[in-house]
């Protein structure tokens with residue numbers, strides 16, 4: 413398949429608009445930027461389109477898709493009901509990196525929701541994404557634009573690498589502002605439950621609702637899980653990721669002492685740049701300024717770089733769990749398949 417690469421400015425062009433519309437009508441695939449990560453979008457109301465998404469990603473088809481809309485009031489078209497607290501969250505955080513789960517109505521096909529009776533909906537806070545949904549004239553189902561199991565995509569080069577020749581169109585929207593995927597909140601239960609943490613934190617949600625919500629997202633999945641996305645391998649570079657939690661000196665002592673087990677392996681340590689002097693191995697950093705926002709922004713790009721560097725073993729120093737560190741560690745712990753060593 414020949415993939416057309418578009419610049420955001422071309423979305424104002426009439427011929428391009430028609431091409432996009434036709435592509436979605438034919439259940440085609442368009443990769444587009446959002447404020448969180450790139451998405452691989454298709455008509456959310458077409459079972460055939462959902463199947464194409466699963467195929468392009470190599471994703472198991474019981475993993476439900478998020479439906480992206482361009483206007484708050486459109487949520488009503490796809491759900492059975494919206495409770496008062498869900499309205500509060502919509503009014504406070506949309507457009508933005510918050511996905512809400514509702515009981516779906518018959519308009520949304522089961523192929524889009526991975527056979528669930530619920531549907532995940534969000535309104536992204538990105539001009540290009542909103543313009544694209546409006547041009548499409550339909551809601552867009554869009555999972556993160558990465559091959560299943562791999563780190564999400566936050567740069568044009570990531571989506572080009574994974575999907576060139578496998579989708580109809582890629583819109584080059586530069587690098588994603590936030591860098592980690594939206595917070596997912598189930599509004600069909602009381603209290604609400606956070607199924608995936610993101611840059612909209614539990615504290616922000618509780619403050620808006622003036623009530624407690626639960627967070628299920630850090631539990632290692634066992635048995636039947638509410639958010640099927642949680643049970644698969646996720647965010648994984650080719651090498652093995654191991655999280656080491658502790659003071660920098662102890663982390664360095666632990667890793668340096670492993671040298672006899674690591675002969676012949678390409679080892680990379682991910683920690684702050686200024687810690688490099690403690691380690692006998694190459695150090696890579698998520699952020700030069702050590703700001704949480706910058707770590708989130710660079711997270712998936714850094715994980716993808718591990719493949720370019722040919723890393724066999726990737727030790728990542730735990731960054732704590734306050735504010736954005738919490739959703740960042742959530743991704744890293746999954747990339748490590750839950751292997752966390754405390755020193």
Ligand code: TXA
Nearest residue numbers: 448450451476477530531532555556593594639640641
């Ligand atoms: O920021 C984002 O949310 C990005 C951008 C492209 O919008 N999208 C994204 O989609 O991360 P995806 O498919 O990679 O992750 C969707 C997550 C999965 O963990 C999935 O299991 C969960 O949302 N999810 C979707 N529908 C659900 C439902 N009905 N019930 C429970 N969890 C659901």
Ligand code: MG
Nearest residue numbers: 555556564593
């Ligand atoms: Mg994903």
